Amino acid sequence: MKHDAPPDSRPDAVTTPAVPRPALTLLDSTCLIVGIIIGAGIYQMAPAIAQGAGSAGGVLGIWLLGGLLSLCGALSYAELATAYPKEGGDYVYLNRAYGPWAGFLFGWAQLAIVRPGDIAVMAFAFATYARAAWDPFAGTSFPYGQQVFAVGATALLTWINVLGVREGKWTQNLLTGGEGIGTAVHRGHGVYRPTGQRGAAAAPGAPPFSLALIFVLFTYGGWNEMAYVAAEVKDPRRNIVRALCLGMAAVTTLYLLVNTAFLWVLGYGGLTASHAVAAETVAKVFPAVGGTVIAALVCISALGAVNGLVFTGARISYAMGADHRLFRLLGRWHPRRGTPAAALVVQGGIAIVLILALGSFVDAVLYTAAVVYTFYLASTLAVIVLRRKEPEVERPYRVPGYPFTPLLFAAVCLFLIQSAVRYKPEVAAVACLLLLAGVPLWRKDRSRATAA
Numbered sequence: 001m002k003h004d005a006p007p008d009s010r011p012d013a014v015t016t017p018a019v020p021r022p023a024l025t026l027l028d029s030t031c032l033i034v035g036i037i038i039g040a041g042i043y044q045m046a047p048a049i050a051q052g053a054g055s056a057g058g059v060l061g062i063w064l065l066g067g068l069l070s071l072c073g074a075l076s077y078a079e080l081a082t083a084y085p086k087e088g089g090d091y092v093y094l095n096r097a098y099g100p101w102a103g104f105l106f107g108w109a110q111l112a113i114v115r116p117g118d119i120a121v122m123a124f125a126f127a128t129y130a131r132a133a134w135d136p137f138a139g140t141s142f143p144y145g146q147q148v149f150a151v152g153a154t155a156l157l158t159w160i161n162v163l164g165v166r167e168g169k170w171t172q173n174l175l176t177g178g179e180g181i182g183t184a185v186h187r188g189h190g191v192y193r194p195t196g197q198r199g200a201a202a203a204p205g206a207p208p209f210s211l212a213l214i215f216v217l218f219t220y221g222g223w224n225e226m227a228y229v230a231a232e233v234k235d236p237r238r239n240i241v242r243a244l245c246l247g248m249a250a251v252t253t254l255y256l257l258v259n260t261a262f263l264w265v266l267g268y269g270g271l272t273a274s275h276a277v278a279a280e281t282v283a284k285v286f287p288a289v290g291g292t293v294i295a296a297l298v299c300i301s302a303l304g305a306v307n308g309l310v311f312t313g314a315r316i317s318y319a320m321g322a323d324h325r326l327f328r329l330l331g332r333w334h335p336r337r338g339t340p341a342a343a344l345v346v347q348g349g350i351a352i353v354l355i356l357a358l359g360s361f362v363d364a365v366l367y368t369a370a371v372v373y374t375f376y377l378a379s380t381l382a383v384i385v386l387r388r389k390e391p392e393v394e395r396p397y398r399v400p401g402y403p404f405t406p407l408l409f410a411a412v413c414l415f416l417i418q419s420a421v422r423y424k425p426e427v428a429a430v431a432c433l434l435l436l437a438g439v440p441l442w443r444k445d446r447s448r449a450t451a452a
Contacts, residue, residue, distance in 0.1 A: 030246045030247050032311065037221065041221075042219050043278040047273070049063075050262075050268065062212060063255050070217065070248060071223075071252075073376065076405060077224045082241060082395065093382045108435070110317065110320075114371055114372055120354045123306055123355060125305075126298075126299055129294075129302070153302075155352065210415075214420075220251065220255075261281060265284050314340045319331075325449055363427075367431060370432070377417070
């Protein structure tokens with residue numbers, strides 16, 4: 001069609017479908033991972049994690065443990081991503097390991113539950129701190145200020161990513177750079193103004209270590225995002241593994257530095273009792289501007305996460321649309337902009353609906369938890385399944401410690417699923433019902449394919 005033609009005049013430019021092209025360097029890929037992981041989770045959950053850790057040393061230990069466990073998952077995904085460097089990540093691996101039904105359910109879950117929910121989580125985090133810096137609704141009776149900020153961030157970043165890969169990746173690089181600079185400044189403030197009481201005890205009623213570990217692993221979530229854009233990574237055999245390892249090392253280091261600053265300034269007792277730990281830490285150093293500084297820092301972190309989730313999530317829907325007639329609209333790569341524009345728009349629309357319906361950060365987290373770790377479990381075990389099912393496939397990278405490394409992370413996933421169901425069984429039930437709604441959709445899609 002004329003209006004979809006690329007700007008050159010070659011005959012094959014009109015008839016050849018637009019496809020993803022390698023455009024992401026090692027720097028772009030690493031920034032994407034770091035930007036997605038370092039959202040606002042650490043600022044929201046650090047006090048509860050500290051309570052469950054039991055001591056100052058335990059705080060640093062549990063954050064280090066979370067990084068190492070997440071690295072086990074990242075290394076497993078690195079083998080899959082380099083063996084199958086295609087757009088779609090888990091969708092591709094589940095298809096090959098278990099059959100098209102598994103990939104379809106994953107794509108459905110990502111479209112309806114997981115990715116819009118994750119975007120909503122970080123958009124709410126942005127809204128909370130954006131309003132702390134500037135709230136035009138303060139003093140009014142308007143009750144939806146949180147949703148206005150969250151919807152605005154989601155809509156803006158979706159639009160930027162629709163414009164083109166270049167716009168999306170440079171937005172990510174700038175936001176990730178802002179996160180790193182802000183975290184370094186935050187750490188430096190703590191070094192020069194130690195004022196906390198190191199020996200203070202934790203607050204009574206502290207959560208158990210197991211729940212604290214769940215919170216830690218939530219804050220590390222996002223390391224698997226590189227798999228979703230594997231087809232757009234330059235030199236994927238080398239850069240996917242490098243980006244995963246560099247990204248995880250950078251995030252773990254930053255998390256340890258931030259928690260060291262919390263402990264140095266507030267002390268262990270101050271950290272466990274804090275209600276706004278980052279703001280209180282910076283306010284100790286700069287009482288006049290501390291709240292504004294930390295609000296800006298968290299806003300940048302949250303926006304970096306939202307942009308990364310928008311960028312990578314649409315690639316899952318694109319892969320699903322390319323394979324399934326029922327979602328064909330999502331499988332179109334815009335020939336002029338070089339983006340999955342339709343998938344981005346649909347994803348953004350669902351995220352906005354969730355923001356309006358759920359109304360809070362916590363509810364958005366609970367909306368996704370059990371489903372997320374169910375598919376993490378299936379994809380991690382796919383490393384073992386595919387080695388046996390497709391031994392002839394070249395694997396430029398093989399996960400070290402096989403099969404214990406993927407089995408360890410699979411056990412962690414089972415633990416998190418069980419914990420999420422026990423904590424909020426009604427929310428888990430709703431998510432499971434929505435996931436199961438994908439079964440009749442799969443049958444309908446398969447019947448259409450057979451009829452064609």
